[in-house]
Amino acid sequence: MSEMNKWSSIPDMAEQQLRARLADAAKAAFAAGELPVAELPAFGVEVPADSSHGDLAANVAMVSARAMKCAPRQIAETLLGHLDLSDTFFEKAEVAGPGFMNLFYAPAYYAAAVQEVINQGNDYGRSDFGQGEKVMVEFVSANPTGPMHMGNARGGALGDSLASVLDAAGYTVSREFYINDAGNQIEKFALSLEVRYLQHFKGEDAVILPEDAYQGEDIKDHAVAFAEQVGDRYVEADSDTRRKALVEFALPLNIDKMHRDMDKYRIVYDEWFRESRLHNSGEVKEVIDILRQNGLTYEKDGALWYKNAEVLTKKLRAEGKSDKDIEKLELKDDVLVRANGNPTYFAADIAYHRNKFLRGFDTCIDVWGADHHGHVARMKGAMDAIGMDGDKLQVVLIQLVRLMRNGEVARMSKRSGKAIQLSDLLDEVPVNAARFFFILREAGTRIDFDLDLAIEESASNPVYYVQYAHARICSIFRKLKEEGIAAGAATPADLELLTAPEEQALIRFLAGFQREVIEAAKSYDPSRITRFSMELATQFHKFYNACRVMGEDEGLTRARLALCDAARITLHNALALLKIDAPEAM
Helix, strand or coil, rough: CCCCCCCCCCCHHHHHHHHHHHHHHHHHHCCCCCCCCCCCCCCCCCCCCCCCHHCEEEHHHHHHHHCCCHCCCCHHHHHHHHHCCCCCCCEEEECCCCCCCEEEEEEHHHHHHHHHHHHHHHHCCCCCCCCCCCEEEEECCCCCCCCCCHHHHHHHHHHHHHHHHHHCHHHHHHHEEEEEECHHHHHHHHHHHHHHHHHHCCCCCCCCCCCCCCCCCHHHHHHHHHHHHCCCCCCCCCCCHHHHHHHHHHHHHHHHHHHHHEEEHHCCEEEEEEEEHHHHHHHHHHHHHHHHHHHEEEEEECEEEHHHHHHHHHHHHCCCCHHHHHHHHHCCEEEECCCCCCEEEEHHHHHHHHHHHCCCEEEEEEEHHHHHHHHHHHHHHHHHCCCCCCCEEEEEECCCEEEEEEEEEEECCCCCEECCCHHHHHCCCCCHHHHHHHCCCCCCCEEEHHHHHHHHCCCCCCHHHHHHHHHHHHHHHHHHCCCCCCCCCCCCCCCCHHHHHHHHHHHHHCCEEEEHHHHHCCCCHHHHHHHHHHHHHHHHHHHHHHHHCCCCHHHHHHHHHHHHHHHHHHHHHHHCCCCCCCCCCC
């Protein structure tokens, strides 16, 4: 059989063997004059929905019918007559229906699949699929003027797990948090702090907080803390001086809390990138100048505008969209520089994404809330407009989360009486449960987060169910150790004794882990790993309930212990991608 490299996958090797042997069978049939000589077309190999139809199915005969001018069934039966499965992972082949070729794994396949998991250990599931391509995942990037909310909680779990999946799939990954410490939101933050500070000394009736200011209690808390530290020193100061001092006091506190919340949530960023850096370095001005030089700006009402509608119309026409379809989109232009001379958030955002690509990232992935849907096309278009490749910017949109308690929507925190924030959630729900629940469904699916279920210690709680499977396996080995039993390592001959349906179903599932990680990376969907871990726990419980691990046959006992260990390793690695604990006892 073929030699295995570091990141080899037994399913991939089996498929390669099948393709090679079918090609050899076709050559033999041509040589014998049993089939017309023709170039063998590309054909598909897939796992049948019904395992009784084989472990792999090939449509080679179906796609060859035109080239060979023969009925698919005749081609399949002819190929079957020349198919040599010796020294492969297959023991037999059958022709089914109009000409499908169904292949069945030999015991050697199951033995090799178990051994592969054990040999690779903590590396099992990893691959070099991404070929080291540099990818940045930017996620959460919450506004630093206030506490983080449930959207940030879901975005954090999804973004962090996506980065882990991409890393396991062979990409070079960087995690980044974008701090919006400049622009309108900081001006509003300063105004809000100023009013609350003055109210502290003069009373709320003396200084009115504007309706569009930040109304949260956190603003009031910052103002009081500032007043306690400096007294009334800034009450008579000019507004600019007062606001500057307040922001310099409060903003670092908010950013520090973000760091602490993310640490508690098990998220560690490679870079905390400040928007102010783009303004101070002149990069915002640079992108505005590039757009101006490219003839994509104009002045109106004292402001500088970006020709977003023109850029996107041209892009959509190139993609084959009709003018009628484009008209329905009601594309609009965007302000780059306001009449007061200040660049907009959009201008800074263009500069930020340009900065990402200039740092050498091949692909930049943003995790945004669903309310940013309309921003996706214009940001991709803007990248094209400044000479970057907009197609290398990928955006994952996350839908809303509803927190549920006692079957009803939980709108307020019991502790503070305010809307539930990320820090409130992590005080109430274990981090393992929070992360698992937020990654349970695809990003584009709305979810109900059941606060009661998240802390329940039962099989109804999905994270508990998966963790229990891991702990159950660990208890088997702990009991052996306590009883002084040394089963020894399973040999290939021992592993070929794993022939029970539940054993082989579990092994087939384990063997698919690497492919599942790759598919999760390709689709930017780490929820595939969450669901994989749940199904793996189910498959293990079925095996454990059907097959006695410690039997009278020593070889079969060693083999089943090896299978338990392979399941443990795979569960551990799946949970590790999600940064969820794999406990040895529960």
